Amino acid sequence: MSVELEMPELAESVIEGEIVKWLVKEGDHVALDQPLVEVMTDKVTVEVPSPYEGILLKQVAPEGAVVPIGKPIAIFGKEGETLDDHHASAPAAAAAPASSAAPATETASSPQAAAKVTLGNGQPRGEVSEGEKAVLGQSGRPLAAPAVRKLARELGVDLLRVRGSGEGGRIRREDIERVSKSGQKPAPSRSASGTRQTGESPATERVPLRGLRRVIADHMVHSKHTAAHTLHVDEADLTELVAMRTRAKEKAAARGIKLTYLPFFVKAVASGLNKYPYMNASLDDESHEIVLKHYYNVGIAANTDEGLVVPVIHEADSKTIFELAAEISELADKARNGKLSHDDITGGTFTITNVGSVGGLFTFPVINYPEVGILGTHSILERPVVRDHQIVIRSMMYLSISFDHRVVDGALAAMFVKDVAESLAHPDVLLMEGG
Secondary structure, three states: OOEEEEOOOOOOOOOEEEEEEEOOOOOOEEOOOOEEEEEEEOOEEEEEEOOOOEEEEEEOOOOOOEEEOOOEEEEEEOOOOOHHHHHHHHHHHHHOOHHHOOOOOOOOOOHHHHOOOEOOOOOEOOOOOOOOOOOEOOOOOEOEOHHHHHHHHHHOOOHHHOOOOOHHHOEOHHHHHHHHHOOOOOOOEEOOOOOEEOOOOOOOOEOOOOHHHHHHHHHHHHHHHHOOEEEEEEEEEOHHHHHHHHHHHHHHHHOOOOOOOHHHHHHHHHHHHHHOHHHOEEEEOOOOEEEEOOOOOEEEEEEOOOOEEOOEEOOHHHOOHHHHHHHHHHHHHHHHOOOOOOHHHOOOOEEEEEOOOOOOOOOOOOOOOOEOEEEEEOOOEEEEEEEOOEEEEEEEEEEEEEEEOOOOOHHHHHHHHHHHHHHHHOHHHHHHHHO
């Protein structure tokens, strides 16, 4: 008997997942625990194994669909079963007494649920805002024969916007021709690569906003619309830190550790957060309370081929420079290979974005909401500066901080950055204070 696979609960507090990529085609035999589909939650992509063995009859949720936890994403059947068999069994299941089974949930095999299955463009099926509305079959698709579907594609008619005149609302050729002549706006078509073709110039390409790029977009917009972003910039003299790192690189390499400047930045930030607790906070908008956090989990913004992710160094204040370096390297590898877990990217209290390798003078980064601050670290360059009335060459770096002015005042942010700069200028004192 066929069975529906629901969107699994992949992590605590996650309420939905996006279908990034199906790893098995419809009609293929699937083994138990075989990788079935890639699902993205937050900024983590998880490979979901199949809990069933059998034939994948249907991918209920297409790639790009965002599906709530517990809603169907696929239909499985035994060898020889078809999707029609599944549909035929659905009415019988619906008629079963409530006492004979667990409470029924709405599934994609029912017309009511099918009307809620998300399309690839993010619009729920059945919720057509303009024109006519099609009658949907149990599969969630408009009722139409293959030849009618082909005609609709050729004429650029969206089947969801056609009211069928056939039995049970089935769409006929005459319905397609009628809607086509009425001047209905053609449905955007997609190429095999998933790129929309819209009748624009051939030099124009539209790429679906999916996966990590969609998550980043949503997160950034929410942050900008919620937090009161404000910028402060200072500079730090890293001459002594450059010398210390140069001396320590060989010992670090002997332990298999690549020693960059980032562990020192994390250490200095953790020390500053301890002194300025309002920088290590969040704002509960519902209760109108500032939440001060007495733990120091520093996120490191990392650029990958898919987009920006922020793995988190938990309890950064309690770790040595070498321990921080090893953990940063491990998280960076996991980020590049798409292997970050949900725990790796959650629980952060403050974020560092290191753009030194990219160049530029300084940045105005977007706050990693609901945190209240993000520190930008930049290129370390030798510049002439004045020391004791003398012009000398020092290794200098700009520090920029974006902070949420609802929680943090400008003076406090400036003092925090000054403290971080002082710690980096005197790394020996930093290490004596912080271990």
